[in-house]
Amino acid sequence: MKHFLHILVLTLILALPLRVCADTVTFDFTTDEGLKALGIEKPKQGKAANLSDKGYTLQDVTLTQKKNNASTPTRIWNSKGNIELRFYANSELTLSVPAGKQITSIIFTGNLKSTCNSGALNGLSWINNDSVISSVTFKASATNYINTITVNYSATQPTKPIAKVNCIKELKTLASGTKATLTLTDGNEGSMARVLYVFGTGNTQEAYVRDTTGAVCFYGINPNVPFVSNQHLAGQITGEYVVENGVPCFKAIPNVTNTSLLVIAAPVTEQAVQPKEIKAKNYLDNTADWVCLKDQTLVDDALTTQDGIVINNRFGSNEKYTAPYQGAIIDLAGIVVPNSGRKEINPIYLNSHRPITFVIDEEKAFVLPQSDITDAAVRLKRTFSADHWDTFAVPFDIEAKDLAGAKIAIFTKQVKDNTLIFDDKQSQIEAGKPYLIKWNIENSTFEGITLKTTKPETVTSNDGQYSFVAVYSPKTLALDKTERYLSTDESLNYPVSADNKANLLKGLHAYYRVPATATVKISFSSTPDAITHPYMLTNKAMKVYNLNGQYVGSTLTNLPKGVYIVNGHKLIIK
Incomplete structure (x- = not known):
């Protein structure tokens, strides 16, 4: 029992200051009890009782009214048993508390059509915007029908000093709800603030601002020179730093925040802002x-x-x-x-920087979209070389204008003496098709293309024995010599083991499906009906000799024109 009483005493001691600091009063115009508390006699049905000029007080809150030049005085109306307070266009209703106290909020029920002389009115709710306000006057713009008015008030709180900060980083160290003057400086040693992006208008406008130390959202700050992306900001501005749902904001304070000391200038020589x-x-x-x-x-x-x-x-x-x-x-x-x-x-899309860029990485699996995506941007994570042929396949078309300097070949479906014939006079690339390509480019990005649902294609020879197979994702090749790849020395090879993923072909490539026992070659011809063999690629190591029997190397690259013996076969380089 003593323990219980001890807790009760502590609770009462702790609760008493709260009762002193904050109170609530409700003016109820709908009930006999509410009217009686105000000393107002309930009018008969269909009748009204005009409010006097003396005022009506509950606890520390006093309600007064002024008719001004309204056509009808403020009154209590009884309409078929429904009782309410009515005050009319141009008349005023004032709620006040004595010195040493402040009104924190006022909530109406009914239909309120009025303006207020201080604080902020949103629908049926009024707040003081962290200002010390002991009296609020509501001026009717039309007839108001009020059921209740609840006033929350407290002892006057000491005014907190306005913090002074010199950059956004310092601003973001303040406690949420702190009023501050933010100084932004220009020049090489300054904070160099820039406007990134602006969304919305008026009192809810969001202007995202970055300096060299961080970023913040300017909220509800409406300068005479509207905020626009890329602008420089310098000078001073006072507002309230708040963190709302995790977003750091610098909010306008009514009757305090202005941009008269803030310089807002368009860039002259500086580059447009870019994402970090x-x-x-x-x-x-x-x-x-x-x-x-x-x-x-x-x-x-x-x-x-x-x-x-x-x-x-x-x-x-x-x-x-x-x-x-x-x-x-x-x-x-x-x-x-x-x-x-x-x-x-x-x-956001800003300064030519796309919000979404699709990435196709030769090292990772690629998932096709369910439907074509138009006007897309695609970045390929792949390196090409102009020094040797490589295989290539992508799920979008590439026009000739985007293939400057590239040499491209397609499989003609013709095979002669185990030699696959390619046509190397191509100028563009179609989605899904496998190609050979020579191109000096790395990790290229393509703008304004259509990312298609096209699956990688297989091009099979007329006799059905040989295929050129496109892949977007890494592919594990068979170890039975039926699936071969093009190496950087321009030879066709087959994997002999899976050790260290030696049989893994990267994505955005193509491979060759051939008879296991075939010695496969590749030839190029611009006119498939009159095939020439400027050179051939094999799956064996190359040994090249001139006609004098001298060994000249294991590759055909950079050899002068002439006749050579390659792996026992005569080859003419034109």
């Missing part, structure tokens, strides 16, 4: 910034990456946004905007 490339593990270090994360695999239909980051097209931009799909690998660019506990990227 980050790793997924650094997501929370870059909130409110425009970032790019590369090689993100989408693990579900909710567009979640392997690192738990969700793509949310919250800004609703359709410009250059191509929706990805489960299994796709992408480069993702957008604003880091956490949503409570969820890590989100809101994609």
